[in-house]
Amino acid sequence: MDTTGTLLMPPASSTIAGDVDALFYLILYISIFFFVLVVGAALIFTLKYRRKGEAAVESQVDHSLKLEIVWTVVPVIIVVILFVLGFTVFMKMNIVPKDAIEIKVTAQRWLWTFDYPGGSNSVNELVVPAGKPIKLLMSSTDVIHSFFVPDFRVKMDVLPNRYSTAWFTAPDPGEHNLMCAEYCGKGHSEMLARVKVVSDREYTEWLQKGSGPPEGMSLEKYGEGLFTSRRCVTCHSVDGSVNVGPSFLELFGHQVYFKGGGQTVADENYIRESMLDPEAKIVDGFDPVMPTYQGILNDREIDALIVYIKSLGNQREH
Ligand code: CUA
Numbered sequence: 001m002d003t004t005g006t007l008l009m010p011p012a013s014s015t016i017a018g019d020v021d022a023l024f025y026l027i028l029y030i031s032i033f034f035f036v037l038v039v040g041a042a043l044i045f046t047l048k049y050r051r052k053g054e055a056a057v058e059s060q061v062d063h064s065l066k067l068e069i070v071w072t073v074v075p076v077i078i079v080v081i082l083f084v085l086g087f088t089v090f091m092k093m094n095i096v097p098k099d100a101i102e103i104k105v106t107a108q109r110w111l112w113t114f115d116y117p118g119g120s121n122s123v124n125e126l127v128v129p130a131g132k133p134i135k136l137l138m139s140s141t142d143v144i145h146s147f148f149v150p151d152f153r154v155k156m157d158v159l160p161n162r163y164s165t166a167w168f169t170a171p172d173p174g175e176h177n178l179m180c181a182e183y184c185g186k187g188h189s190e191m192l193a194r195v196k197v198v199s200d201r202e203y204t205e206w207l208q209k210g211s212g213p214p215e216g217m218s219l220e221k222y223g224e225g226l227f228t229s230r231r232c233v234t235c236h237s238v239d240g241s242v243n244v245g246p247s248f249l250e251l252f253g254h255q256v257y258f259k260g261g262g263q264t265v266a267d268e269n270y271i272r273e274s275m276l277d278p279e280a281k282i283v284d285g286f287d288p289v290m291p292t293y294q295g296i297l298n299d300r301e302i303d304a305l306i307v308y309i310k311s312l313g314n315q316r317e318h
Pocket of ligand 1: 107108109110144145146180181182183184185188189191
């Protein structure tokens with residue numbers, strides 16, 4: 001398997017990638033051949049038949065049946081060959097193998113959530129076993145996104161109110177970039193994730209690994225990790241700078257003012273509500289764009305994030 005890529009293509013890391021690349025290069029080389037042929041002929045004729053004086057005699061030949069047949073039949077044959085090859089690969093990419101592992105993909109502004117058979121989930125990290133076909137059942141909770149893993153040559157729109165599917169088999173363990181390929185607003189360029197292809201054993205272990213902080217890790221430290229792994233970091237800063245959402249620096253215990261009036265002190269219940277029902281209270285000066293974390297964060301994780309946010313400053317303790 002090609003792991004370095006070429007000038008024109010990233011590494012080919014799925015079973016379909018070789019077929020896609022072969023088609024791409026076939027079309028590229030045919031295009032180069034005809035470009036040289038047509039431009040070359042045009043140049044030669046321009047030079048050969050250029051006007052050399054006033055007395056030039058006009059040609060009396062008005063067409064050549066032989067030539068016309070050749071330049072009609074040859075392209076038709078090429079186009080039919082490309083259609084058959086393209087359609088074959090298209091069918092291969094669209095027919096999901098029966099034994100595929102089904103993973104639910106949810107896109108929202110601006111993160112990816114993956115739900116695995118058995119109930120575990122992950123955010124911005126798709127973990128799959130090597131050598132097994134993976135079926136992705138995808139939908140969006142807001143606008144159109146596009147699931148794109150260049151190394152796999154897999155790209156599929158992810159739509160609200162409708163499921164789309166894609167599948168791939170990654171034969172070897174490794175890590176690959178996953179990006180959103182449909183402009184979806186302010187955070188579009190941050191809608192990046194990783195695909196981790198692991199061995200069967202690692203995949204099973206990963207699925208069984210319960211949530212909660214690892215042995216000996218404080219809740220605050222665990223929350224700090226979740227802040228990044230659950231992608232709060234895409235929209236919220238911890239240094240006071242204003243991003244898509246309010247900063248978490250010195251948020252806890254402070255007065256928060258809402259759009260259209262109303263205010264509250266940012267306490268545990270307010271922060272919990274903001275995670276699970278973000279549209280309930282919109283902080284003045286911000287847009288209601290936060291996705292709900294209902295079903296993504298469990299209570300333990302919410303606790304840890306609150307402890308972390310508390311650690312970033314609490315006015316009442318100053
Ligand atoms: Cu999601 Cu661009």
